[in-house]
Amino acid sequence: MAPPPPPPPAALMIEELVEEVLIRLPPTEPASLVRAAVVCKPWCRLISGACFRRRFREFHRAPPLLGLLCSSLFTGKDADIARFVPTTAFCSPPASRRHCRAIDARPGRVLLQYYWGANVLVVWDPITGDHQEIPGPNQPGHTFSWTAAILCAGAATAGTCDHLDCYRGPFLVVFMGFCSERAFICTYSSDAGTWSDKIYTDQPEEFVISASKALVGNVLYFEFKKSGTALRYDLELHEMSVMGLPPTHSTGYGGAVLFATEDGALGFATVREFKLYMWSRKDGHGTQVDAGWTQSRVIELETLLRSNSISASPAVVGVTDGIGVIILRRNELLFTIDLKSCEVKKLSKDRFMYNALPYMSFYTPALGAACTGEGSSTGSAGA
Template sequence: MPPPSPPPPAALVEELIEEILLRFPPDEPASLFRASLVCRPWCRLISGPRFRRRYHKFHRTPPVLGFLCGRFTSDGVHIARFVATSSCSPLADRRCRLFDARHGRVLLLRSGEPGRENILLVWDPITDEQREIPFPKLTRPACTWKAAVVCAAAAGGACDHLDCHRGAFLVVLVIAYSPETFIWTYSSDAGSWSDPIFTQHHDDCVDLFYPSALVGNALYFEFWSMKRVLKYDLEFHEMSVIGLPSSFGQRVGVFRTTDDGCLGFATVHKSKLSMWSRKHGPEADAVWTRDRVVDLETLLSSNAIRTDPRLVGFVDRIAVILLRADNALFTVDLKTSKVKKVCEGAGSITTVVPYMSFYTPALGAASTGERPSAGGSSA
């Protein structure tokens, strides 16, 4: 008589499965997508809002899924191209001008054709949803202008920005005339622009290409001259101009957030990366100090430094610098000193902004019994 068959293995309890899935790396979203295809219970678990909330809180910092690169085509058209640095699905180019990306949203400009007005677009690359925002009515041509997008709760600091990309947002528009700079704020809740505020800027213009920085509840914008920075307080709707140290000279730099939450700045001169910070205190008493100098010659190949590296961006929360050298785009991790090449052909790139977001299989698939789509839920 044959021996009795062994009992079937005990099914993993759902709590244990969830604990395992929570530890899947967020910078490889394809791994969660494949897990959701294993069976309907796993799909239901991964696609549910409870798992999404726990996954975001477990990992805390959204991963960099890629970089959006603004460039001109040979025929002078603005293109926003997504360069993936993860297993995120490739995205088609957008025939728009790139301005900003923050809190799971991307801010673009669709230039108006003859007889049509410019339109700002707030776009979610993961769901491909977008919202059109008409430009405020301007009474005269601008010298330069710049725009940024933030979660609406950034004004009061009441959001951890882990899952707010579907919520309300603000668009801050900075327009420089001579000799004044104006700021308008668009609220998605109100569906309208605020009345503008303005300040004197001494015949300086906001920089078109370098991204703004969000530090605390304030946005910072560079001026062309590299002598001043424009600060806009989101909570009190006030703007001011801050001086930069004369030691910066005319060097190109980017703003950043320091580890202790202060405004920071990075410059490159003769392959030396200098990191500066502005310590908290009254505006008149706050001082800039140089915290660190990194020799890029020890990190980049000899080919990459045949021309002086040029800073083009900074990734907040993970301390990564973006720089262009030898027609290629690189990331430099300031904590580990690791360098990665993002893409070639960077000579035509005018603007680079990181896209940071959690990316999980689309909601609703589990409830219908269908397989989840490749489109996801971002944060």
């Protein structure tokens, strides 16, 4: 049978115009793409296609904040729960993992640890529910504090990955811990399926590892809570160094977080007495506390939060990389502030919550057979 004739030029032009409109739908509202996909079969095929997903990510560049991965501590059979708290109308069905705590989140992936102490880490996609268990590294004796980060394999070499389409590709896990008053790092490669040899650096006695960490280019930063310092790890050179944090570094209730700024610098945020202090620093190896840091912004929070009946200063628990949304907590209340629009959103109340990580990812529907009318939809997938 001869193939069907190509569509007339006018039809192709209309399809191109439709695509140009649809890629401009806001990525922060994934439901709008789903609604557009059910308008007609041609739109459904267009939106479900790999080409459209790639163009959608390229157009918007920075993945949106879809929610927070919150770890809550319970007693009894539930133990720890890693729970997805949506920041938009979107919420995926497999939205929690029992007996786990969230350690790190990068676009499309979350790194979990089993609560019961098994030396196993879990790489999890909270949108699809896909997960992969990996063995933890052999830790030196007396390792009493550690954290880890999940990265795409291209993060090891600056400029080799735009992080728009790597969420299902090879990944790295960077494990950092303390042993005998020294910090050590080793990395796991999903391609090799093994951990690298450990490298060590000296570190002052006052160290408590924070959940805060940031990736800037191919350099990963880990914050220490008490010493006013951070560990800088070059993924390409496999070198570590200790650097100072800004002089307003808070060791108290106001919290402190590292993040990547929109212009590719290292950012730092902390709250003191209802004021949000934000700093930035271009990469360097200075070890002085204030070397290279520039105060970029001070925001009065009391006016912004007055309508939320917050009577005491909140704590900063996270800042999204590159899109300017800060996550604050006051007792049981969790909320976000858009630093561009100053919009405040209440998210959740949970008196057992002890950790909240921003989850940023593109989401476009994968409607499968629904595009052709040959059956029910095969579901949805993150992208």
